[in-house]
Amino acid sequence: SKCIKTDPERRADLYRLILWWFFDRLKHGAIQSKKKLRGRHYFPPSIYFGEFWYGAIGFFGGYERSQRQVEAIRKRFT
Secondary structure (H helix, E strand, C coil): CHHHHHCHHHHHHHHHHHHHHHHHHHHHHHHHHHHHHCCCCCCCHHHHHHHHHHHHHHHHHHHHHHHHHHHHHHHHHC
């Protein structure tokens, strides 16, 4: 999210990367669900859900929240 805000030249590429990641995670989640239904070895859906969920949280505010925390710590110790 920092690069999207600060690097307008790469913004379109970053949005394409985000869309690719989103659909890649959905695709792999579907593949694992099919394996589960067929009784084959699979990764638990919680792995894919967790990666998707925390990736979205990181993109939609995680960086800004982290920067605020860093600034608060700096102020405490200076």
